[in-house]
Amino acid sequence: MIDKLRELLFKLFKKESIIGKLIDKLFTKEIITYIIFGLMTTVVNLITFYLFSRLFISIGWDGVFNKIIPENTRLYEILSGGTDYLDANFIAWITAVLFSFVTNKIWVFESKSWKPSLAFKEFTGFMSARIFSFIIETAIMFVMVTLLSSNKLLAKVVVGVIVIVINYIFSKLFIFKRNNNSEAK
Template identity: 40%
Template sequence: MLERISYYIKKYESVILYLIFGVLTTLVNFAAYHICYTKLQFPNLVSNTIAWILSVLFAFITNKIWVFKSKSFEFSKLAVELSGFITARLFTGFLDTAIMFVGVDLLKRNWIIAKIVSSVVVVILNYIFSKLFIFRKNKE
């Protein structure tokens, strides 16, 4: 039984770590927004932008080091990975906004259902972009 559990943990290690660090990234986002908006009294959009930047940087670092185990810290490799990561996150951020607009404003659906659908789509796409394009392993 323990061997089987160990096998599946090893097999799906990157997915498990991605989900764990995804939760932590969400906490970074919420905490940063809360501090900026309620404590520092920055405007909503400024607070949200700061929270997004901090959470994307946190996600990049944790994804690079622990989830996808990209070991290179050479400047050119780091720049390519970071720019690809930010581009993908911008794309999925716009997609999230579009799904919410269509679901809530156009279709008049419950915002929670729209947010769940959006979150599932965004998490899957972020994982695919990171695994296949951003932190892909070089075949040597």
């Protein structure tokens, strides 16, 4: 399917042209599968976020931060609208990261080895990079929703695009290196 897409694009633009060269660089199997699985991961993340947001609202959960911040502080006052969305975001993140690790390892970066030492190294590197992007995601969500009064779901979508780019860079350069793919299962 990816080859057919590239073939179609090269019929429209000569491979030697500037646009053709750009297509050749951007429409690789790896990037296209990353985008597809990135979108699927985003859908998993959004659905999980939505379901837990609705659940927390239905049970009257204000969020873990409202439970641990002292009541007579400015931070408590800022968070008085509830931080349930941050809790829902955390659960959505865990679900999406596990889904993403498996799909990235197997189909995007084609790291074939499940040798325990390599799989552990990839998983810990993946989790470290995702923790970093989660901190960025949570900070931007907090700014957009709590400080700028943005719609929670809109903020989640905007942040999702930023996180996809950050995560691809980390996965490509540091986690699923090509030399890992040659190791035996």
